[in-house]
Amino acid sequence: MSHPLTSRVTGPVLTPDDEGFSDEVAAHNRAVVHAPDVAVGATSTQDVVETVRWAAEQGMPVHVQATGHGATTPVTSGVLLTTHRLGGVAVDPVARVATIGAGAAWTDVVPVADAHGLTPVAGSSAHVGVVGYLLGGGLGPFARSHGFSSDRLESVTVVTGTGEVVEASAGEHPELFWALRGGKTGLGVVTQVRLLLVEMPALYAGTLFFDIEHIDTVLRGWLAWTATADPDTTTSAAIVRFPPLEVVPPFLRGRTVLLLRVARPGDEGAGAAAAAPLRALAPAFLDTVGVLPVARSAEIHNDPTEPGPSWVRGLLLDRADGDLASTWLAHVGPDASHPFVAAELRHVAGATGPDVPGGSAVSGRGAAFVLGIVGADPSRFGEMPAAADAIVQAVAPWASAEVNPNFAGFGTASWAPSTADRLTRVRRTYDPAGVFA
Structure with missing residues (x-):
């Protein structure tokens, strides 16, 4: 039947x-x-x-x-x-706006935009779905220079909890539009978005690879450098324990390294000047930082592209100092015992701080760093909640009260109380029967 x-x-x-x-x-x-x-x-x-x-x-x-x-x-x-069948990407090069179906990933958007000399302010992984990423705000490799990706949303097509199709924008259904820019879930089913693209004619970006003996020095030096970092330069430092598996490149297999990722829109000279203090921290055994076509920006983080099991937990930090470095290294450094494959700190702030005209529901505008820990070994997933709780407790003196939903993972997202209350009111308005889980 x-x-x-x-x-x-x-x-x-x-x-x-x-x-x-x-x-x-x-x-x-x-x-x-x-x-x-x-x-x-x-x-x-x-x-x-x-x-x-x-x-x-x-x-x-x-x-x-x-x-x-x-x-x-x-x-x-x-x-x-x-919604993965709701694809399609069309670019208006004059308005610099991309119309994107709900099933599209950034891999669908980037080449279409690039053909017109434009690019979306996308995330670190090109295979992530555009809509889910934008609904959480979106912090990618251009966070400091270009802010949250959702700041460039022009309008959103949404099916509400009553089955009505509405176009949400600054001029129509503005409360719903406010909520969709960072409120993440329970607001309706998005079927299409219109996103403002940017011109980025040049990009200086890539990764510095440091061996295990330099992790302490580089992490501390990088955190100190962030206090006066160029506002157009977005960086992150990830301590990665590469497993001895064939899927891992031979030169990284079984090694513990620190990956210092760098992204600066602009010409080679300015980029090299911004990266020079990072290169001076210690000898890198591999340096891929240089001129990179914008359409290949996903190579900065080189996130996995194939489906697989993972366990993720994240939170936001308001500040960082030497004591944070010591705490972080004690819990996830080379000598620490933990079940995670990677532990990353991303430097944000910069353009992520100012809100858009009319405001948005984004969580974490006041944060300076994003903290993330990732596990990939299913046999150790049972250990990860307690191990993550211990890390979260240890960094509590530096933690923000807000947790961005795109980074919360198996933790809990949180917004400022006034934002959370307003989101509740918007959900009740557009989904009065609570259809959306």
């Missing part, structure tokens, strides 16, 4: 007994396995409308997934609405 939704939507409607169900609901993060009552693969905004309306009629919650990079909680009931 066919599912009742089959006659209402054009996309696939799958239940757990159907062939293809597991593939349809699979998240990029394989550590999370979804098992909803039904999965609907939306092929149009109307498919989303019909699915939301049907779910509301049945009193069932609606969950939404594009790529599932940020999946942390298994969906065990209700409807999982997948």
Whole structure:
């Protein structure tokens, strides 16, 4: 017997007994396995409308997934609405605006924009879904020079909890638009966004690789350098314990290293001057920092592209000093015992501080750093919550009261109390029955 939704939507409607169900609901993060009552693969905004309306009629919650990079909680009931079929990217080079379908990843947007000499202010991973990233604010390798990626949202097409299609912008449904710029979840199903692109004719970027004996010196030197860093230069320092696996390049296999990532829009001379103090911290065994085509900016972080299991926890820091460096190294440095493959500090602030005209719901505008820890060994996932809690407790003197949802991972996102209250009011307005989980 066919599912009742089959006659209402054009996309696939799958239940757990159907062939293809597991593939349809699979998240990029394989550590999370979804098992909803039904999965609907939306092929149009109307498919989303019909699915939301049907779910509301049945009193069932609606969950939404594009790529599932940020999946942390298994969906065990209700409807999982997948939006990866809602692709498409079109660029208006005169207005410098990209119209992007909800299923698109940055890999879909970057080449289309680049053909017009433009680029989106994207995240560190090109394979992350555009919409989920923007709804959380979005802090990428151009955070200090260009701010939160959601600051460049022009308008958003949303299906509300009542099944109504609305266009949210500064002029229409401004409260919803405010919430969508950083409020992340429970606000509706986004089917399309329009995003302002930027011109970035030159980029000086890449990674400095430091061996284990230099980690202490480089981390401390880099943190001290950030106090007077060039406002156009975004950097991060990640201590990585590369496993002895064939998927890892031979020269990194089984090594513990510090990756110091650098990104500065602008010409080679200014970039080299900005990076010079970092190069002087210690001898790097590999230096890829140099002129980089903007369309290849994902190479700065070289995040994994294939689905796999991961465990992530993050928070924001208001400041950093020598004592933070000592605390960080004691917990995730070369001599520390912990289950994580990578521990990263990203220097932000700069252009992330000022809010957009009309305001936004972004969490973390006052933060100076993003802290992130990543685990990839499923056999050790059971150790990670307690290990992460210990790290979070240790860095509490430097931590922000807010936690950005894109970095919270298996932790809990948080906003300023006034922002959280306002988000609650917006959700009640646009989803009065609480359809969206």
